[in-house]
Amino acid sequence: xxxxxLLADEGYVVESASDGPTxxxxxxxxxxxxLILDVMLPGMSGFEVCRELRQHGKDVAILMLTAKTQVVDRxxxxxxxxxxxxxxxxxxxxxxxxxxxxxxxxxxxKLTPVVSFQFSDVDVDFEKGEVTKxxxxxxxxxxxxxxxxxxxxxxxxxxxxxxLLENVWEYQAGVSxxxxxxxxxxxxxxxxxxxxxxxxxxxxxxxxxxxSN
Amino acid sequence: xxxxxLLADEGYVVESASDGPTxxxxxxxxxxxxLILDVMLPGMSGFEVCRELRQHGKDVAILMLTAKTQVVDRxxxxxxxxxxxxxxxxxxxxxxxxxxxxxxxxxxxKLTPVVSFQFSDVDVDFEKGEVTKxxxxxxxxxxxxxxxxxxxxxxxxxxxxxxLLENVWEYQAGVSxxxxxxxxxxxxxxxxxxxxxxxxxxxxxxxxxxxSN
DNA sequence: AATCTTCTTGACGAGGTTTTTACGCCCGTG
DNA sequence: CACGGGCGTAAAAACCTCGTCAAGAAGATT
Numbered sequence: 369x370x371x372x373x374l375l376a377d378e379g380y381v382v383e384s385a386s387d388g389p390t391x392x393x394x395x396x397x398x399x400x401x402x403l404i405l406d407v408m409l410p411g412m413s414g415f416e417v418c419r420e421l422r423q424h425g426k427d428v429a430i431l432m433l434t435a436k437t438q439v440v441d442r443x444x445x446x447x448x449x450x451x452x453x454x455x456x457x458x459x460x461x462x463x464x465x466x467x468x469x470x471x472x473x474x475x476x477x478k479l480t481p482v483v484s485f486q487f488s489d490v491d492v493d494f495e496k497g498e499v500t501k502x503x504x505x506x507x508x509x510x511x512x513x514x515x516x517x518x519x520x521x522x523x524x525x526x527x528x529x530x531x532l533l534e535n536v537w538e539y540q541a542g543v544s545x546x547x548x549x550x551x552x553x554x555x556x557x558x559x560x561x562x563x564x565x566x567x568x569x570x571x572x573x574x575x576x577x578x579x580s581n
Numbered sequence: 582x583x584x585x586x587l588l589a590d591e592g593y594v595v596e597s598a599s600d601g602p603t604x605x606x607x608x609x610x611x612x613x614x615x616l617i618l619d620v621m622l623p624g625m626s627g628f629e630v631c632r633e634l635r636q637h638g639k640d641v642a643i644l645m646l647t648a649k650t651q652v653v654d655r656x657x658x659x660x661x662x663x664x665x666x667x668x669x670x671x672x673x674x675x676x677x678x679x680x681x682x683x684x685x686x687x688x689x690x691k692l693t694p695v696v697s698f699q700f701s702d703v704d705v706d707f708e709k710g711e712v713t714k715x716x717x718x719x720x721x722x723x724x725x726x727x728x729x730x731x732x733x734x735x736x737x738x739x740x741x742x743x744x745l746l747e748n749v750w751e752y753q754a755g756v757s758x759x760x761x762x763x764x765x766x767x768x769x770x771x772x773x774x775x776x777x778x779x780x781x782x783x784x785x786x787x788x789x790x791x792x793s794n
Numbered sequence: 795a796a797t798c799t800t801c802t803t804g805a806c807g808a809g810g811t812t813t814t815t816a817c818g819c820c821c822g823t824g
Numbered sequence: 825c826a827c828g829g830g831c832g833t834a835a836a837a838a839c840c841t842c843g844t845c846a847a848g849a850a851g852a853t854t
Binding site: 509510511512546547550551573 | 810811812813814815816820821822
């Protein structure tokens with residue numbers, strides 16, 4: 369019986385990927401409550417997938433699964449940002465119990481929108497209202513922070529200018545012209561490594577902007 | 582080396598209890614970030630302590646520790662509401678790694694109210710309501726002390742003006758304008774080394790204030 | 795009653811923030 | 825290739841926020 373089947377039998381909605389890169393891509397673009405990563409994956413180890421996700425600010429719950437029994441591996445897994453770890457072979461009941469324990473914690477946290485996020489050498493803590501780039505503190509004005517937050521909250525997707533006007537500028541009649549562009553330019557100026565050739569805050573001509581990492 | 586010593590060496594503040602009922606009482610009455618429960622405890626098993634706490638709504642993070650190796654026990658522990666589980670004997674590094682993983686999830690939000698606090702050459706005792714700067718007693722008026730306390734309790738975070746009005750001024754209708762600023766100015770005047778260039782009581786333009794040290 | 799302390803408020807200015815304006819470039823299209 | 829709309833950017837203009845001061849109200853103290 370596979371892990372998928374096991375959890376499906378428990379009533380969970382499960383998706384699976386058969387290799388590392390595929391899983392990483394899915395985990396990056398779709399919202400999940402919990403990831404179960406096998407360390408031994410074709411193309412990319414579970415450790416790598418885990419590290420990639422964490423480095424890109426994904427705070428989804430991660431349960432690592434491996435046949436290795438050396439303690440050093442368990443520690444490496446947890447240090448990389450996994451939330452729990454399970455040895456193969458494992459008791460199906462224990463897997464289910466751990467999944468439940470993890471989900472219970474994740475749900476609790478969903479209630480308090482704690483958002484921190486990092487990309488490149490930039491670290492954003494929306495709660496503290498602090499932004500650093502390469503360790504140096506960066507001063508962002510109110511609108512800049514709101515705009516960044518909105519883009520990051522919708523990272524990976526194109527955010528139409530309309531949507532930004534509605535949600536960041538709150539329907540303020542008349543606000544248009546180049547206002548959005550100006551704020552985007554300032555964000556790039558302050559956060560991008562090459563503001564002239566932005567990598568994270570991308571322009572989608574004719575539509576809007578997209579944050580991508 | 583005991584678990585207490587191990588974690589203390591890592592820089593954590595640790596308290597321990599030598600039997601089940603004592604631990605339960607302490608965990609009930611004092612705020613902790615994380616509990617480590619041995620299943621084998623005099624007077625009351627770790628399982629029972631865990632269940633009691635959960636039944637009374639305590640959502641503190643719990644790491645269970647046991648020598649038993651049967652899977653059934655591990656499952657029981659998790660089902661009772663423990664967040665993680667570790668077999669004895671364990672690698673000290675793994676314990677630390679798990680504690681870190683748990684705290685990362687749980688501790689993010691937790692800020693426990695303080696009774697005494699010091700920064701710079703200032704010493705604040707909220708219980709006695711006494712404040713000294715450089716050994717000299719400083720007289721703080723009621724509102725000033727409340728304001729300071731609120732900021733210190735939320736140190737590191739930005740406290741919006743709204744929140745201050747709600748919690749320090751208790752929704753008093755109409756109270757706004759420059760009232761907050763004035764009290765902040767007085768605090769700075771009395772506590773900051775350079776009131777004109779405040780280091781601890783910071784203003785976050787457009788949002789509120791933040792205490793930071 | 796007189797005085798003192800605490801709290802609140804309004805005026806004002808300095809300085810930061812947001813929007814607008816203006817201009818030039820780039821890119822896709824005819 | 826010429827054209828036009830969309831975008832980047834700088835600078836000016838409009839706007840807002842906060843720190844400070846001074847004055848007054850309310851309450852406590854003497």
